[in-house]
Amino acid sequence: MTSLRLRRPDDWHLHLRDGAMLEAVLPETARHFARAIIMPNLVPPVVRGSDAAAYRDRILAALPEGADFTPLMTLYLTEETDARDVAAAHASGLITAVKLYPAGATTNSASGVTDFDRVRGVLETMAEIGLPLCIHGEVTDPQVDIFDREQVFLDTVLDPLRRATPGLTVTLEHVTTSHGIDYVADADGKIAGTITTHHLMINRNHILAGGIRPHYYCLPVAKRNTHQQALRRAATSGNPRFFLGTDSAPHTDPNKESACGCAGCFTATNTLSCLAHVFEEENALDQLEGFASLHGPAHYGLPPNTDMITLTKQATPVTYPAKLETGDGPVTLFDPGHPLYWAVT
Ligand SMILES: NC(=O)N[C@@H](CC(=O)O)C(=O)O
Ligand SMILES: [Zn+2]
Numbered sequence: 001m002t003s004l005r006l007r008r009p010d011d012w013h014l015h016l017r018d019g020a021m022l023e024a025v026l027p028e029t030a031r032h033f034a035r036a037i038i039m040p041n042l043v044p045p046v047v048r049g050s051d052a053a054a055y056r057d058r059i060l061a062a063l064p065e066g067a068d069f070t071p072l073m074t075l076y077l078t079e080e081t082d083a084r085d086v087a088a089a090h091a092s093g094l095i096t097a098v099k100l101y102p103a104g105a106t107t108n109s110a111s112g113v114t115d116f117d118r119v120r121g122v123l124e125t126m127a128e129i130g131l132p133l134c135i136h137g138e139v140t141d142p143q144v145d146i147f148d149r150e151q152v153f154l155d156t157v158l159d160p161l162r163r164a165t166p167g168l169t170v171t172l173e174h175v176t177t178s179h180g181i182d183y184v185a186d187a188d189g190k191i192a193g194t195i196t197t198h199h200l201m202i203n204r205n206h207i208l209a210g211g212i213r214p215h216y217y218c219l220p221v222a223k224r225n226t227h228q229q230a231l232r233r234a235a236t237s238g239n240p241r242f243f244l245g246t247d248s249a250p251h252t253d254p255n256k257e258s259a260c261g262c263a264g265c266f267t268a269t270n271t272l273s274c275l276a277h278v279f280e281e282e283n284a285l286d287q288l289e290g291f292a293s294l295h296g297p298a299h300y301g302l303p304p305n306t307d308m309i310t311l312t313k314q315a316t317p318v319t320y321p322a323k324l325e326t327g328d329g330p331v332t333l334f335d336p337g338h339p340l341y342w343a344v345t
């Protein structure tokens with residue numbers, strides 16, 4: 001197969017940042033994707049409905065002329081979040097989901113949740129009104145090994161939280177382990193898992209073997225190859241509980257290539273070339289539309305996009321600029337380490 005037509009895809013987990021970085025990275029997503037769930041981990045975070053409205057306006061103002069892109073806004077759940085503010089933001093159509101970060105789990109998550117009992121009221125309201133909760137699923141206990149933090153989260157936080165709030169729609173974001181895949185596949189109730197582009201293409205060897213590669217460092221950190229294979233099987237399985245959330249998370253090169261480098265891979269620009277490559281390797285190009293364009297809208301209760309894109313396999317590799325220049329400094333594009341041949345035409 002050398003040509004593939006699919007519904008225009010959406011990105012169900014995206015970091016756009018703000019200011020000069022937003023201006024530089026937004027066109028990279030809007031070029032191919034119709035919608036994206038916009039992560040609220042700005043500094044300070046997007047906590048109240050009024051914050052989300054102002055951020056949405058900044059995103060819309062930064063869109064290139066003629067772009068057809070809808071940001072789907074989220075609120076950052078804190079222990080002070082007011083259920084009425086959340087309900088009002090949902091009722092007005094402003095927000096699509098609420099995001100739960102365990103405090104300290106990842107980039108800009110200091111205002112996240114420590115005591116899950118303190119957000120119970122908000123979660124109950126969300127279950128009642130049908131507003132989904134997106135979760136960064138890692139425990140933050142320093143005693144727990146970083147490679148085990150997702151698995152431990154499933155049993156000690158996610159499962160009790162879902163049992164305490166029946167009816168809550170949950171997205172377990174950026175699943176990185178076979179345990180996370182099995183949990184999502186087997187759980188009762190409304191749950192789905194997003195899978196990133198980079199976790200389909202790399203495992204922890206890519207980060208650490210033969211030299212440390214900071215541009216492959218993200219959270220949750222990539223696990224061993226057997227987990228990567230489980231992610232690939234889930235993404236290409238056709239199971240509607242799994243779909244694309246790129247987690248494209250730009251940081252400038254000085255912030256990545258540092259003695260204490262930031263977590264995040266920037267994949268907005270070449271995600272579709274990467275995904276087609278992976279799905280072809282798995283003999284599953286026919287499942288790409290479900291993963292990138294159909295399962296996500298179904299989980300969020302939205303219609304799929306009606307316009308189409310075409311991917312074409314070229315005889316020579318598709319080339320992308322190695323770096324995106326931004327007003328904050330250069331951002332290195334995710335490099336899978338081998339040529340890509342599929343291009344959006
Ligand atoms: N994925 C990452 O490694 N980083 C994200 C935060 C997140 O999604 O956890 C970021 O905002 O940089
Ligand atoms: Zn995260």
Ligand SMILES: [Zn+2]
Pocket residue numbers: 013014015039247249
């Ligand atoms: Zn993220």
